[in-house]
Amino acid sequence: MSFEYPEDLKYMDTHEYARLDGEIATIGITAFAVDQLGDIVFLELPDIGTALDKGEAFGTVESVKAVEELKAPVTGTVVDRNDALIDAPEQLADDPYGAAWLVKVRLDQVDDDMEDTLTAEEYQAQVEGE
Amino acid sequence: MTESLRHTPLYDLETELNARMTPFSGWEMPVQFQGIKQEHQAVREKAGIFDISHMGKFLLQGTDVLPQLQTLVPSDLSNLQPGQAQYTVLLNPIGGIVDDLIIYNQGTNAQGTEQVQLIVNAATARKDWAWLQSQVQDRVQMTDQSEAMVLLAVQGPEAVERLQAFVEEDLGAIDRFGHRVATVLGQPGFFARTGYTGEDGFEVMVEPEVGQALWRSLLDQGVAPCGLGARDTLRLEAAMALYGQDIDDSTTPLEAGLGWLVHLDRTPDFVGRSVLETQKQEGVVRRLVGLQLEGRNIARHGYPILHEGDEVGAVTSGTLSPTLGYPVALAYVPTPLSKVGQTLSVGIRGKEYPATVVKRPFYKRAA
Numbered sequence: 236m237s238f239e240y241p242e243d244l245k246y247m248d249t250h251e252y253a254r255l256d257g258e259i260a261t262i263g264i265t266a267f268a269v270d271q272l273g274d275i276v277f278l279e280l281p282d283i284g285t286a287l288d289k290g291e292a293f294g295t296v297e298s299v300k301a302v303e304e305l306k307a308p309v310t311g312t313v314v315d316r317n318d319a320l321i322d323a324p325e326q327l328a329d330d331p332y333g334a335a336w337l338v339k340v341r342l343d344q345v346d347d348d349m350e351d352t353l354t355a356e357e358y359q360a361q362v363e364g365e
Numbered sequence: 366m367t368e369s370l371r372h373t374p375l376y377d378l379e380t381e382l383n384a385r386m387t388p389f390s391g392w393e394m395p396v397q398f399q400g401i402k403q404e405h406q407a408v409r410e411k412a413g414i415f416d417i418s419h420m421g422k423f424l425l426q427g428t429d430v431l432p433q434l435q436t437l438v439p440s441d442l443s444n445l446q447p448g449q450a451q452y453t454v455l456l457n458p459i460g461g462i463v464d465d466l467i468i469y470n471q472g473t474n475a476q477g478t479e480q481v482q483l484i485v486n487a488a489t490a491r492k493d494w495a496w497l498q499s500q501v502q503d504r505v506q507m508t509d510q511s512e513a514m515v516l517l518a519v520q521g522p523e524a525v526e527r528l529q530a531f532v533e534e535d536l537g538a539i540d541r542f543g544h545r546v547a548t549v550l551g552q553p554g555f556f557a558r559t560g561y562t563g564e565d566g567f568e569v570m571v572e573p574e575v576g577q578a579l580w581r582s583l584l585d586q587g588v589a590p591c592g593l594g595a596r597d598t599l600r601l602e603a604a605m606a607l608y609g610q611d612i613d614d615s616t617t618p619l620e621a622g623l624g625w626l627v628h629l630d631r632t633p634d635f636v637g638r639s640v641l642e643t644q645k646q647e648g649v650v651r652r653l654v655g656l657q658l659e660g661r662n663i664a665r666h667g668y669p670i671l672h673e674g675d676e677v678g679a680v681t682s683g684t685l686s687p688t689l690g691y692p693v694a695l696a697y698v699p700t701p702l703s704k705v706g707q708t709l710s711v712g713i714r715g716k717e718y719p720a721t722v723v724k725r726p727f728y729k730r731a732a
Contacts (some may be wrong), residue, residue, distance in 0.1 A: 273594070
C-alpha cells in the first residue's frame, strides 16, 4: 500500500506532522499512522490555551485495536482544536492532512528550526522500511 | 530466540487479499482484511468467513472415551449423543480453567471404535495435549490434526444459505451444536453448527485443498473474509469468554459466569469438583460481569475497576461495540458489586470513567 507524504510537512518518527504557517503550526497524524491504527473510535485533545512541549504527549488517539499517545512536534500554545473531529473521530481516515487536523498551535519560537523532525522523504523511508 | 511463525494452508490466499497479518499464539494470522468494523457488520448482517485453522484439533479414538473425558470436565457428558456437541472447560485440581473447548461426539465407527473430536484454543493446544495425555489411559488414542486440517468458521444470518450452495446434504437439518460429516465440493468435511460470534453459522473442518477451494468459492459468493480483530469484537458483544483474558488457570467457571455448564448434581467425580462444590455452597468472592461505559473510551484488558476510590477489580476484555455504538467490557468485581445496575468506574490513563453493570450478553441475535 502506498501513502501520501506531503512535501510541505515536518514529520515526527512517532507519526505526527506539523504544517508551519508563520507562527502557527497545524498538527495532525499521518495517513500511514491512520492506516496502522485501523478503525479510529476516540480522540482526546487538549483545551485551547494548553501549553505543549515538543516531544511530550498532548492527547490520545484510540482505535479498536490500540491506543496511542500523541506527541507534540512543536513547543507552543494551543489556539484551536478540531472539535468536529472529536465528535466523529472515524473521519480521521478521510483526510488526515486536510480537514482532519487535530490542533493549531502558536509557536513559542517563530524561528524554530524544527531540527528534530523528519522531511517527507526521510519519514517515508522510515515507515516503508518498517 | 524467536520461534518462526506457522502459516495455515490459507496464508497465501489471505496475503493475496492484502490482509494485515499478526503473530498470534505462534501462528501468523490475519487480523483484518477490509477493516474490523466492516467485517464485524458483514457477520452481523450477512455472512463472513474466518480462517481458524490455528485452533487445536484433537481426535480421540478408543474405548470409553467420553467417560474418561468426563473426569476432566464439570459438564454432564452422559447424555451427549452422537452428532451432538458440548461447550465446556477442562479443569485443574483447584477448579481453575485449563482451557475452554468443544467436545463433539462422533459416535462409533465401522470397527466399533468410539470417536470424539476436540477443538481447543491455539494458545493452549500444547498445554491441553499434555494434560489430556497425562489423564486419559491407553485405551484412548489421541491424534493431533492441528496442522493437518483447515478449520473455517462461516458465520452470519446468511452463512448457512451461502455454505449450502457447495454442500450436498441439508445443512438446515443440523441443530445448533449439532454436527455431521457432509460432502463439500465433492469431498468429505466435518460440519458443526457452532461459532464464536453470536450468530448462526458453521465451523467446517476439511483437508487443506478443500479448505482453499471452499474459501475461494465462498468469497466469490460475496462472503466477507474476516480477521481476528472482528472475531474479537463479535465474541465480546456476545460475551463469550476469551481464554487467557477472561478465563485462565486461576479462574473457576462459577466465577467466570459459566455456571450453566457446571452440572454438580448430575456429574460424577471430576478434577476440581471439591473447589466448585465449596464455591457453590459459600458463594464466589468475585464474578465476571458485563460493563457498559459512557463516551467512546475503551476499557482495555488490565485497566483497574474502582469503587468509591478503591481498586476492586480489573477489566479482562473491552471494546467499543460496533453494533451497539458504546463501549462494553468484561471485568472481575467483588460479588457484592456484581449486580446489574451497580455503578462502578474504570481507570483509563489516570482518569475515572463511570461504568454500569449490565446483563450479558451485550448483543443477542433475534431468535
